[in-house]
Amino acid sequence: MSTVSLSVDPENDPRIKAVFDDIRTTRNTQTVNALWHYLAFDPTLLEETWRDVKELMATETLIDFKTKEMLYLAVSIANACDYCAHSHTAAARARGMTDAEYGELLRIVGLASKTNALANAIKPPVDAVFDKERS
Amino acid sequence: MSTVSLSVDPENDPRIKAVFDDIRTTRNTQTVNALWHYLAFDPTLLEETWRDVKELMATETLIDFKTKEMLYLAVSIANACDYCAHSHTAAARARGMTDAEYGELLRIVGLASKTNALANAIKPPVDAVFDKERS
Amino acid sequence: MSTVSLSVDPENDPRIKAVFDDIRTTRNTQTVNALWHYLAFDPTLLEETWRDVKELMATETLIDFKTKEMLYLAVSIANACDYCAHSHTAAARARGMTDAEYGELLRIVGLASKTNALANAIKPPVDAVFDKERS
Amino acid sequence: MSTVSLSVDPENDPRIKAVFDDIRTTRNTQTVNALWHYLAFDPTLLEETWRDVKELMATETLIDFKTKEMLYLAVSIANACDYCAHSHTAAARARGMTDAEYGELLRIVGLASKTNALANAIKPPVDAVFDKERS
Amino acid sequence: MSTVSLSVDPENDPRIKAVFDDIRTTRNTQTVNALWHYLAFDPTLLEETWRDVKELMATETLIDFKTKEMLYLAVSIANACDYCAHSHTAAARARGMTDAEYGELLRIVGLASKTNALANAIKPPVDAVFDKERS
Amino acid sequence: MSTVSLSVDPENDPRIKAVFDDIRTTRNTQTVNALWHYLAFDPTLLEETWRDVKELMATETLIDFKTKEMLYLAVSIANACDYCAHSHTAAARARGMTDAEYGELLRIVGLASKTNALANAIKPPVDAVFDKERS
Numbered sequence: 001m002s003t004v005s006l007s008v009d010p011e012n013d014p015r016i017k018a019v020f021d022d023i024r025t026t027r028n029t030q031t032v033n034a035l036w037h038y039l040a041f042d043p044t045l046l047e048e049t050w051r052d053v054k055e056l057m058a059t060e061t062l063i064d065f066k067t068k069e070m071l072y073l074a075v076s077i078a079n080a081c082d083y084c085a086h087s088h089t090a091a092a093r094a095r096g097m098t099d100a101e102y103g104e105l106l107r108i109v110g111l112a113s114k115t116n117a118l119a120n121a122i123k124p125p126v127d128a129v130f131d132k133e134r135s
Numbered sequence: 136m137s138t139v140s141l142s143v144d145p146e147n148d149p150r151i152k153a154v155f156d157d158i159r160t161t162r163n164t165q166t167v168n169a170l171w172h173y174l175a176f177d178p179t180l181l182e183e184t185w186r187d188v189k190e191l192m193a194t195e196t197l198i199d200f201k202t203k204e205m206l207y208l209a210v211s212i213a214n215a216c217d218y219c220a221h222s223h224t225a226a227a228r229a230r231g232m233t234d235a236e237y238g239e240l241l242r243i244v245g246l247a248s249k250t251n252a253l254a255n256a257i258k259p260p261v262d263a264v265f266d267k268e269r270s
Numbered sequence: 271m272s273t274v275s276l277s278v279d280p281e282n283d284p285r286i287k288a289v290f291d292d293i294r295t296t297r298n299t300q301t302v303n304a305l306w307h308y309l310a311f312d313p314t315l316l317e318e319t320w321r322d323v324k325e326l327m328a329t330e331t332l333i334d335f336k337t338k339e340m341l342y343l344a345v346s347i348a349n350a351c352d353y354c355a356h357s358h359t360a361a362a363r364a365r366g367m368t369d370a371e372y373g374e375l376l377r378i379v380g381l382a383s384k385t386n387a388l389a390n391a392i393k394p395p396v397d398a399v400f401d402k403e404r405s
Numbered sequence: 406m407s408t409v410s411l412s413v414d415p416e417n418d419p420r421i422k423a424v425f426d427d428i429r430t431t432r433n434t435q436t437v438n439a440l441w442h443y444l445a446f447d448p449t450l451l452e453e454t455w456r457d458v459k460e461l462m463a464t465e466t467l468i469d470f471k472t473k474e475m476l477y478l479a480v481s482i483a484n485a486c487d488y489c490a491h492s493h494t495a496a497a498r499a500r501g502m503t504d505a506e507y508g509e510l511l512r513i514v515g516l517a518s519k520t521n522a523l524a525n526a527i528k529p530p531v532d533a534v535f536d537k538e539r540s
Numbered sequence: 541m542s543t544v545s546l547s548v549d550p551e552n553d554p555r556i557k558a559v560f561d562d563i564r565t566t567r568n569t570q571t572v573n574a575l576w577h578y579l580a581f582d583p584t585l586l587e588e589t590w591r592d593v594k595e596l597m598a599t600e601t602l603i604d605f606k607t608k609e610m611l612y613l614a615v616s617i618a619n620a621c622d623y624c625a626h627s628h629t630a631a632a633r634a635r636g637m638t639d640a641e642y643g644e645l646l647r648i649v650g651l652a653s654k655t656n657a658l659a660n661a662i663k664p665p666v667d668a669v670f671d672k673e674r675s
Numbered sequence: 676m677s678t679v680s681l682s683v684d685p686e687n688d689p690r691i692k693a694v695f696d697d698i699r700t701t702r703n704t705q706t707v708n709a710l711w712h713y714l715a716f717d718p719t720l721l722e723e724t725w726r727d728v729k730e731l732m733a734t735e736t737l738i739d740f741k742t743k744e745m746l747y748l749a750v751s752i753a754n755a756c757d758y759c760a761h762s763h764t765a766a767a768r769a770r771g772m773t774d775a776e777y778g779e780l781l782r783i784v785g786l787a788s789k790t791n792a793l794a795n796a797i798k799p800p801v802d803a804v805f806d807k808e809r810s
Binding site for chain 3: 678712720727738742743749750752754757765782789791793794795799800802804805806807
């Protein structure tokens with residue numbers, strides 16, 4: 001069940017085929033996962049989203065691939081995204097995250113969620129020492 | 136401005152003094168930042184929160200200190216916690232996060248927030264390959 | 271699966287029947303969608319919710335019907351409401367939203383989610399020029 | 406700093422005066438707190454919001470006043486509403502919430518936020534026994 | 541479908557068996573609901589989470605059991621946690637919450653969500669009278 | 676107070692100067708609002724964010740400028756972004772949003788937030804008629 005319908009043969013559209021081909025090449029896989037198939041209802045949306053994900057998550061940058069996927073996952077959990085919790089847990093594992101690291105990630109996400117709530121309730125003043133602007 | 140009032144001399148209460156002393160020793164600093172001062176209105180809440188934070192964030196565990204703080208920060212941003220964004224950016228920097236790493240963290244948090252929204256809108260079915268339960 | 275149980279014949283209760291009849295008349299349809307059936311476990315909750323929705327979304331007001339549904343949908347996505355993402359995408363389409371407009375709405379929701387996260391991370395001071403109070 | 410500007414004499418508008426008078430009478434106070442002054446830029450919005458708040462929070466209903474305010478506060482914290490955290494902590498205190506009860510409320514909000522994150526990460530199947538629909 | 545896989549016989553691990561036994565004894569039931577089975581992939585995470593839940597939710601404290609579960613439920617709804625909405629509605633009912641009380645809880649959660657959004661939009665200044673720090 | 680510090684003369688960096696110049700030209704103003712000044716601590720983040728905002732919000736597309744800003748604002752409110760609530764209320768007004776339209780937008784955001792919470796609590800099954808995939 002989705003809010004968009006899949007076309008029978010999306011890769012008839014050359015813009016969609018180009019993105020799907022690039023996903024397969026970049027990730028060295030035959031599988032294009034569901035999110036991309038559904039985003040394809042709007043080729044511009046598909047192209048932009050893949051460009052952003054490719055540039056940051058599939059390219060070597062400053063932070064290593066495993067840590068980047070764990071950060072992405074932590075945000076996805078906090079945003080209550082069901083699909084993303086599944087896809088980015090799988091992605092982090094593919095980049096080397098062990099069960100023990102996943103367990104520790106969950107302890108961090110859980111604790112942060114707890115203290116975030118406490119600070120949002122009590123609203124303590126931000127310590128001057130945390131003010132980077134004036135340091 | 137806060138929803139609780141500070142006592143004039145919180146460390147008259149031995150439970151509060153014990154936590155504050157442990158914070159100073161553990162972090163090797165004279166400063167106890169504002170959140171703890173305000174949590175002290177309820178010593179049980181203070182003790183529990185510090186116990187959790189100390190065990191996970193101030194103790195050597197599987198994930199290195201810098202990465203743990205960056206994960207904590209990513210969640211705090213997603214949860215729109217003003218105080219925590221400040222305190223955990225400072226904590227991550229104290230653990231070695233550079234400006235360039237902070238910039239990349241923000242790109243990841245931004246992109247995840249975007250694709251989380253897209254997936255929560257379109258609601259694609261979760262790919263069977265992501266189902267750890269049956270793998 | 272739901273947290274409330276449906277009664278076998280909800281319209282035996284005249285308060286429920288009145289609301290369901292009004293939904294059918296107002297929307298010119300025989301279908302009362304699931305949310306209303308489940309809200310009916312508490313007739314006061316049902317009546318209040320329908321009154322609010324009818325007054326704002328089923329009545330001609332300042333903003334046209336299609337735009338109102340698109341705004342409603344944007345909020346529902348941001349709030350990670352699965353049922354609402356489905357029902358209000360359908361409602362916006364019924365009011366004339368095309369696939370191309372839906373794609374553009376998603377680009378806006380995605381971009382806003384991204385820059386919301388960036389601003390909640392960096393916490394820039396609000397520009398004086400945005401302060402309506404003093405303008 | 407606000408996104409709307411206050412009028413110099415809002416009670417010149419009889420619709421605004423009627424709401425403000427009702428707030429003062431209902432709450433037995435001379436003070437109309439800031440939210441209502443700012444909502445007054447749109448009298449319809451002001452009237453509807455006050456009607457809803459009055460009917461539920463200022464009227465004797467099934468749940469006692471203190472518990473209602475504590476529930477309202479718990480939601481306001483979870484939604485990261487700065488103004489509401491302040492106003493509803495004050496309101497709950499005015500209805501009898503003690504510091505010890507506030508501390509316990511915060512422990513509940515913190516723990517729920519933590520386990521909410523864990524369940525949103527792991528996505529366990531909902532136990533059949535929780536399905537009210539089929540019970 | 542979950543992001544973790546269940547072991548065939550989790551209670552072969554004495555740490556897991558100890559927690560499951562304690563859940564069964566504390567709650568006086570033979571059923572250990574799904575969340576605990578899935579958390580068991582990381583025994584430390586399982587132990588910590590159960591310790592926290594037991595101390596606060598399964599122990600007599602200041603606030604009565606029914607109210608505690610209703611507060612927990614209100615937060616779980618606001619955080620869009622599907623599993624938790626189900627499990628804590630059931631838990632609150634087991635502690636005595638009636639359908640009428642559930643309906644009223646939903647009216648409060650709904651109204652708070654609405655006014656939270658209004659205040660987060662308009663950003664009225666927090667009234668000095670709400671500032672506990674200076675009172 | 677911010678988590679990043681401003682450089683004394685950011686436009687000494689030609690990448691930053693290019694973005695700021697483009698903002699001034701595109702918006703036909705001398706003012707570059709604070710968010711961009713703070714994003715400039717990481718030129719890549721600045722460039723990407725401006726590229727995205729320019730392409731979607733400062734370019735003629737399918738949806739008119741005023742409606743786009745109102746959608747952006749609705750999301751920003753739902754995400755509890757203080758800075759964005761201010762900046763995008765101002766932007767929507769600059770594109771022609773009247774006070775009356777702003778009031779109606781707030782009624783929609785408020786009502787959606789309320790019914791989002793109700794549906795996330797009750798979890799009604801999604802009606803088959805809303806399933807675009809099978810239609």
